[in-house]
Amino acid sequence: MTSRSDLRLVVLAMVGCAFTAPVRAGSAAVTSGAPGAGAWADLAKLPDWSGVWTPVPPPASNKSPAHTGQWVDNEPRWTPAAARQIAALEADEKAGRPHNIYLNCLPEGMPSFMIMTLNAIEILFTPGRVTILGEFDGNRLRRIYTDGRPHPADPDLTFDGHSIGHWEGGTLVVDTVGILPEVYLPLGQGVGLPNNGDMHIVERIRLAGPDLLQDDLLVTAPRMLAQPWAYTRKFKRHRGADADIVEASCRQGDFAEQKDADGNAIFAPLPHDAGGAPLPLPLGK
């Protein structure tokens, strides 16, 4: 049993640590207890990433043929075997037979979360954590732990993986592992290949201008890429209620708002072509 004097010593030691440990804004350890007022106050030292951020679309001169939201400068270097598959997928896409890579509303995963969406994101700072909230598909989110913890030794594999981060000045450096092998390396919604395992993503996210956020990603996927894939995505800031992020379900548009025989409001499935395009409902109501 711990004596009262032992407890006093523990408390004194903890206070001593609090004064001697270097204070890193937004990096307060929350894994072993509630954040104190200091941890919340430290958040004010971080750069201002508030507001709503929309991806900056490429100009027509630099647009990838595979997807309207992609910059052609960002093409990855595939292994020869992967390059052959990509060539076939691009030919099918060009011929109007896309192989959609986001099926049945499974999460897109990383790196798609950051580089494929055409929708807005917002970013929240809380002690020991950065949270990126997406508008895309069910308002998905990323949790980036900045409390100094390491990756789990044997993480459960997930779509967005396990992310830890630290601040280098105004730059958030994020390290992500533990991504499912089925998650795609995307060129477009109809062109991409699974990473097939061991993908590792390092991001450097910073303000590149007063209202411009830049994410420089380095994607390592040794089973599919001949060299790490450097990809830069930029986001433009908006403030004001007219730019607010809205609820965004993944598949509502696959259904028509209808009434059933009892007058209940229901979602009725819409017909689609093989590529997923909605088709007209038969006339005759």
Add this chain to the structure above:
Amino acid sequence: MSRYFLIALAAGLILAGSPGASAHHSFAMYDPSVTVRLDGTVKEFQWTNPHALIWVIGVTKPGEAPTLWTIELPTSPGNLSRLGWTKHSLSPGDRVVVELNPLRDGQHGGSFRKMTMVLTGQVLLVNLRDQPKTEASK
């Protein structure tokens, strides 16, 4: 239950099982090299994610029997809102002229390019570079 609804439901159920039936899809099935001008009337405007939809009954050339087209907008209500659109931008019965890229297989579906409201001359566009809304898209 209306015949319309039953047919729609049956068609939807059959197609929902196909691998391509997902909300997020490439737009490669639309032919960007062809622009069809559809002159008609809005039947319904569906303000849904991930893509809003417009149903228009109209003709693509004079003398043609009016048919129903499904026009898919290239983005979501969130982005459309930032471009000045609202769920009231279109109403059933609105007379419109739509420019669209049609499905390659000849079915009456298309991706939205531009819409002109016949009554007011207002032009509706979707250019994500315009976010937030600009004069051109208000």
